[in-house]
Amino acid sequence: MHRFTVIFEDGPVDMDRIARSGQMFRWRVVDGGWEILDGDHHFRVRSSGPASFEVEGNQPEEVFRRLFRLEVRHDETIERILAIGPELEPFCRDRVGLRLMRPHSRAETLFSFLCSANNHVSRITSMVWKLASYGGAGFPSVARIASVTEQELRETGFGYRGATIPRVAATLAGRGGEAFLDELASAGFSVARQELLALPGVGRKLADCICLFALDYGESVPIDTHIWQVMTRLYYPQWAGTSLTESRYETAAGDFRDRFGELAGAAHQFLFVDNMERYRDRKAPLSS
Structure with a gap:
């Protein structure tokens, strides 16, 4: 077990906001802190000051720092974004504690987003925990998920995703499983994207x-209707009021990426988080 203190010297960090930001789905509040599970990695994090956290986990400090991208100063990232796109000021300034995470488990992250299709964060989270239950101490391997039946997943609330998930897992397993995902991570964005688009239901x-x-791939720009x-x-x-066609998607994502x-x-x-939080606020009951 590893224990260490991490001080975020590059700006505030909002663990609650990150936990709800739709990047990783196995975070939970435990004993006044947070438990973060990522594949076979796990950390318990407790605040010990404005930007200081006590961390205990099965991985060393450098792995935790990589998860939070601490090799790059967060405040400088925001300044660089705003230098390019000053129109994003209200989105960034109100959410300076939000961080873009770098999960360790490519497989868990991939299957988490297969659960995300036409879904919301709380239900995605429930599905990811159910998938994780097939893995024992860590998240299940690609081969293990491929062995789960569509019926099993449908019976536990996955809906049509119960058909997609085992099919994708079987395809990946046939191409090397986790090793294939590692290959995609070094193949270049365009190549990796095309390979993913060839998977069932992606x-x-x-x-x-x-x-x-x-x-x-930091240049990737997911676009949903919101x-x-x-x-x-x-x-x-x-294009205000128009639907998001494939052509418009590629134009918008490409322009944003080029910029x-x-x-x-x-x-x-x-x-994304601005829109999600505004929607959550609209759905929240009015106080008496």
């Missing part, structure tokens, strides 16, 4: 989510 948004969070509404307001007023480069995914995450 469309543009899912492929881009997997590229960003599982394969660490992000599309924000983008039409900011960049494409001529922000390797920061596109981080910039996108601020837009």
